[in-house]
Every structure is written in C-alpha cells, then in structure tokens.
Amino acid sequence: GQQLNQSPQSMFIQEGEDVSMNCTSSSIFNTWLWYKQDPGEGPVLLIALYKAGELTSNGRLTAQFGITRKDSFLNISASIPSDVGIYFCAGYEPYSGAGSYQLTFGKGTKLSVIP
C-alpha cells in the first residue's frame, strides 16, 4: 500500500532546542494525524489536521497540513526530556471504498533529548 516518507528517522537534540519533522507522500491525503509513542505504550494522538493549509497547535507542538495535501510537518518548541519518544505521522487518503478506512503510517521519527 501507500507509504508515507517520514524524516528524519532519528534525531538527538539538546534540551530547550526546537524540533522539526515532516512527512511527504506521492498522493494526496484528506487527513493528517500526528501520534507520539512512549516506550512500552501505544501511540497517542497529538494533533489532527483536516484541511489543506490548516495550522494547529497543542501546547508546544504545532503541525501543519501542507497546501498541496501531500505533506505535513510537526514542530516542537523548547524541547524537554519528556518529549523523548517516537513520533508517527499518519493519514487517510480520499475515499476509495474499503481503503478509506485505513490509515497510512510513516515509519516514525525517534527523538532523543539530551538534558
């Protein structure tokens, strides 16, 4: 199936720095979702984006739905140690029968924060 290209795969940053990660696709998406996964737990929804150009914040997190509908980015400002984890992008493609129920995931960005 469709794959999302998520980058970077991993990053090491100093506490207090800002972080940026993104996802791109060769086809358009109707919805972009950003999840965070802590070790030993399931993914937890951070931000949902439903409209091209939409910019949404959740505390220190900001995500945008690309105007072309083929990309999205997530920014984390002033990182803290508890930001450590794996961040996944995911998206729903335009309605295409059974496939419209299925989320497509990126492979994740592993974030490490150095105190």
Add this chain to the structure above:
Amino acid sequence: NAGVTQTPKFRVLKTGQSMTLLCAQDMNHEYMYWYRQDPGMGLRLIHYSVGEGTTAKGEVPDGYNVSRLKKQNFLLGLESAAPSQTSVYFCASSSRDSSNQPQHFGDGTRLSIL
C-alpha cells in the same frame, strides 16, 4: 476512562501453538483495527472491522484470523504460531461520526514465538 484495552500484555508461545488476543473498547466505536509493529517497519494493518459481524483484510493478513461478534470486542487469532509472528500487536478503534476520525490505540500485546 479505559478507552482501548488489550489482553494479555505479554505472551510467549511455542511454534505451532494457537492463541487469541482480545481487544475491548468502551467508546462505542464502530471501527476497530489490529496492527503489528516491528522494528523499522512502522505499523502495519493486519485486519479491520467496520461494524459488528464484519471483518476485512489489511496489508498483512496471512496467518491471522479475526472476529467481531460484539461491537465492543475485536479478537485476533493465531491458529498456528510461527517465529515470524513475534511482534508487538496493537488494537485501535475509531468512530463513524464523520469521515477520517483519528484512531485510538491500546497499549499493545508483546508476543514472542519460540
């Protein structure tokens, strides 16, 4: 405020054994999903269900079966476990209130096949 609950949390099986993983959600969601997560592979959809009594294949369905006899439960079965099925399994659910609702995940079942 349970959300999506998976049981068991850990399990070790021998090759050829069978088992069933249980997923229960208390959010009255219509859609439920089973994924497996392997290092470097991200989350891959095994099977999903869009309502009670209905199931459909995802990206990697071979070796698994599912059942959705009750709206709140979605069972994943391994009839004859193989080492390649060693993985972390996640269940998720979402509502049908409008299109493209976010999926909510359980905490996973860590399965090792020896």
